[in-house]
Amino acid sequence: xxxxxxxxxxxxxxxxxxxxxxxxxxDAILLFAPESHYWLTGYDTFGFAMFQCMxxxxxxxxxxxxxxxxxxxxxxxxxxxxxxxHIWTDIEGVDPISNLTSLLxxxxxxxxxxxxxxxxxxxxxxxxxxxxxxxxxLHDASDIFPxxxxxxxxxxxxxxxxxxALSDDALDAALASTQxxxxxxxxxxxxxxxxxxxxxxxxxxxxxxxxxxxxxxCRSASGRRHLAPQDQLTLEWSGAFARYHAAMMxxxxxxxxxxxxxxxxxxxxxxxxxxxTAIRPGAPMGDVYEAHVAVFDAHGLSHAxxxxxxxxxxxxxxxxxxxxxxxxxDNPTIMLKNQVFFLHMILMDDSTxxxxxxxxxxxxxxxxxxxxSRHAPDLFVL
Numbered sequence: 001x002x003x004x005x006x007x008x009x010x011x012x013x014x015x016x017x018x019x020x021x022x023x024x025x026x027d028a029i030l031l032f033a034p035e036s037h038y039w040l041t042g043y044d045t046f047g048f049a050m051f052q053c054m055x056x057x058x059x060x061x062x063x064x065x066x067x068x069x070x071x072x073x074x075x076x077x078x079x080x081x082x083x084x085x086h087i088w089t090d091i092e093g094v095d096p097i098s099n100l101t102s103l104l105x106x107x108x109x110x111x112x113x114x115x116x117x118x119x120x121x122x123x124x125x126x127x128x129x130x131x132x133x134x135x136x137x138l139h140d141a142s143d144i145f146p147x148x149x150x151x152x153x154x155x156x157x158x159x160x161x162x163x164x165a166l167s168d169d170a171l172d173a174a175l176a177s178t179q180x181x182x183x184x185x186x187x188x189x190x191x192x193x194x195x196x197x198x199x200x201x202x203x204x205x206x207x208x209x210x211x212x213x214x215x216x217x218c219r220s221a222s223g224r225r226h227l228a229p230q231d232q233l234t235l236e237w238s239g240a241f242a243r244y245h246a247a248m249m250x251x252x253x254x255x256x257x258x259x260x261x262x263x264x265x266x267x268x269x270x271x272x273x274x275x276x277t278a279i280r281p282g283a284p285m286g287d288v289y290e291a292h293v294a295v296f297d298a299h300g301l302s303h304a305x306x307x308x309x310x311x312x313x314x315x316x317x318x319x320x321x322x323x324x325x326x327x328x329x330d331n332p333t334i335m336l337k338n339q340v341f342f343l344h345m346i347l348m349d350d351s352t353x354x355x356x357x358x359x360x361x362x363x364x365x366x367x368x369x370x371x372x373s374r375h376a377p378d379l380f381v382l
Contacts, residue, residue: 002041002042002077002078002079003042003044003076003077003242004042004159004242005042005155006155007079009153009155010040010041010042010079012153013039013040013148014040014060014062015060016148017040017056017060017144017145017148018058018059018060020144020147020148021056021058021115021144022058024115024141024144025113026058026113026114026115026139026141027057027058027109027112027113027114028055028056028057028058028104028107028109028112028113028114028115029055029056029114029115029116029117029141029144030053030054030055030100030114030115030116030117030131030138031053031054031055031056031116031117031145032048032052032053032054032116032117032118032120032122032123033048033117033119033120033121033122033145034046034048034120034121034122034317035120035145035146035149035314035315035316035317035323036054036117036120036145036149037054037064037078038243038315038317039145039148039149039315040054040056040062040145041054041062041064041078041079041080042077042078042079043064043073043074043077043078043080044073044077044078044243045070045073045074045077046317046318047066047067047069047070047073048121048122048317050066050067051088051096051097051127052064052065052066052067052070052122053065053066053100055100055103055104055107055109057107057109061084061107062079062080062084063080063084063085063086063103063107064078064080064084064085064086065086065087065088065096065099065100065103066085066086066087066088067087067088067090068087068089068090071085071087086099086103095130096127097127097130097131097134098134100131100134101134101135104135113137113139114135114137114138114139115138115139115140115141115144116131116135116138116139116140116141116142117141117142117145118140118142119142120142121317121318121319146323146324149314149315149323150312150314150336150339151336151337151338151339152314152338152339152340153338154338156244156315156338157338157340157363159241159242159244159315160244160245160246160313160340160361160363160372161246161372162199162200162239162241162242162244163200163238163239163240163241163244163245163246163313163361164239164246164360164361164372164373165198165239165374166194166195166198166199166200166239166240166241166246167237167238167239167246167247167248167360167361167373168239168248168373168374168375169194169195169197169198169239170191170192170194170195170237170239170248171191171235171237171248171250171375172194173190173191173193173194174187174190174191174235174250174252175252175380175382176190177190177191178227178233178252178254178382179227179254179382180227180228180229180231180254180255181226181227181229182226182227183224183225183226183227184209184210184211184224184225184226184227184233185224187209187233187235188207188209188224191207191235191237192207195239195240198239199241200239200240200241201240201241201242201243202240203237203238203239203240203245203321204238204240204243204245204316204317204318204319204320204321204322205220205318205319205320205321206220207220207235207236207237207238208220208234208235208236208237209233209234209235210233210234211225211227211228211231211232211233211234211254212225212228212231212232213353214234215232215233215234215251215355216234216348216349216350216353216355217234217348218234218236218306218346218348218357227254228254228255229254229255230254230255230256231253231254231255232251232252232253232254232261232354232355233251233252233253233254234249234250234251234252234355234357235248235249235250235251235252236248236249236344236357236359237249238313238321238342240321242315243315243316243317244313244314244315245313245314245315245316245321245323245342245361246313246340246342246360246361246372246373247313247321247342247344247359247360247361248342248359248360248361248373248375249344249346249357249358249359249360250357250358250359250377250380251265251355251356251357251358252380252381252382253379253380253381253382254381254382255381256381257379257381258354260349260352260354261354261356261379262379263299264301264304264347264349264354264355264356265356265358265379266299267295267296267299267301267345267347267356268345268347268356268357268358268377269345269358269377270295270299271291271292271295271296271309271345272343272345272358272359272360272377274291274292274294274295275288275291275292275309275310275327275343275345276343276362276368276369276371277291277368278290278291279335279341279362279364279368279369280335280364280367280368280369281335281336281337281364281365281366282334282335283334283335284331284332284333284334284335285325285326285327285328285331285332285333285334285335286327286328286329286330286331286332288309288310288327288343289308289309289327289328289329289331290329292305292309292327292345293305293329296345296347301347301349303349303351304347304348304349305346305347306346306348307328307329308326308327308328309327309328309343309344309345309346310326310327310341310342310343310344310359311323311324311325311326311327311341311342312324312325312326312339312340312341312342313340313341313342313361314340327341327343335364336364337364337365337366338363338364339363339364340361340362340363340364340372341361341362341364341369342359342360342361343359343360343361343362344357344358344359345357345358345359346359358377360372360373360375360377361373
C-alpha cells in the first residue's frame with residue numbers, strides 16, 4: 001500500500017484523472033513524469049532515470065512498465081497490484097519501446113487515441129524519438145497531470161507544512177553554524193542534517209550555498225570556503241517530506257551590514273510583502289510578478305532583479321524542485337486555493353558585488369495567502 005496517503009486519497013485522484021482524460025478525448029495516456037506516477041499511485045522511485053512508462057486508460061486501468069529493480073519498489077509504495085507491473089529485461093540490444101507497444105496491444109490500445117508526457121526528465125530525447133517513431137499518432141498531453149496536481153488536497157497541504165517545518169529547522173541550523181571563519185561545508189552539513197533528523201528526504205535539487213562573490217549565484221557550485229570576518233552568504237534550500245517541498249532563501253551577513261545591504265534588504269522585504277498581498281484565488285500569477293517589479297524598481301534596483309520571482313511547490317523529483325508554473329511577466333495562469341508557492345525576492349548586483357535574497361513558501365487561502373515558515377524575513381547579522 002502507498003506509504004503516505006490513504007486509499008481514498010488515491011481513489012479521488014484517479015477519478016479526477018479519468019475525468020480529465022475523457023475531457024481531452026483520450027483513450028489512454030502514457031505517463032513518464034515521476035511526479036505523475038507518484039501523484040496517481042504513490043509509486044516512488046528514482047528509476048525514471050531508466051526507461052519506464054505508466055499507462056492509464058480512460059476506464060482507470062493503470063499499468064507500469066519498468067525494470068526489475070523497481071518491481072518491489074512499485075509493490076511497496078504504490079496502489080499497483082503485481083499483475084499490473086510489467087518488466088523489461090536488461091540485455092544487450094533491448095528495446096523497451098517494443099515492450100511498451102506489446103503492452104498497449106494487450107490492453108487493446110494499438111489503435112487508440114493516446115496522449116503522452118514529453119515535458120519531463122522522465123523521457124529523454126533518445127527514448128522520445130523512438131517512442132514517436134513506434135507510435136507516430138501520439139498526442140502531447142504534458143499539461144494534463146500538472147494541472148491535476150496544482151490544487152493540493154488537505155492531506156497534501158499537511159505534507160507541505162511538514163516540509164516547511166523542516167526548512168525552518170534547516171535555517172535554525174544555518175544560523176547556529178554561521179560566523180566568521182565558519183566552513184561552508186559545515187553549514188551545509190548542519191542544514192541537511194536538520195532535515196534528515198526531522199524525518200525528511202533529499203530535496204529535488206542541491207541546496208545552494210555561496211559566500212563572497214559566490215553569494216550572487218543562484219545555482220550551487222563545487223568548492224567550499226571559510227567565511228571572512230566581513231562576508232555575505234546566500235542560501236537557498238528546501239525541506240522535503242514525502243517528496244513535498246517548501247523552499248526558502250536567505251542572504252546572511254557576517255560582520256557589519258553595509259548601507260547597501262540594508263537598502264537591498266528593505267526592498268526585498270517590501271517586495272515579499274507586496275507579492276503576498278497579490279496572491280489570492282482567481283488572480284493571475286502575473287500580478288505577483290508585477291508587484292515584485294514595482295517595489296524593486298521604486299528602490300532603484302531594476303538592474304539587480306531577475307525575470308521571475310517564484311514558482312509552484314509540490315511533490316517533485318530531481319533534477320529540480322521547481323513545480324511549474326512560475327511567476328513571470330504576464331503569466332495568465334489563475335491561482336487556486338490550496339496551491340503552494342515559493343516566493344523568492346532575489347537581488348544580485350554585480351556592479352557593486354552585493355547580494356540580498358529573501359524567500360519562503362506560502363499557501364493560497366480563501367482570501368489570500370498564509371506564510372508557511374515560522375521565521376520572519378529578517379536581516380540576519382552574524
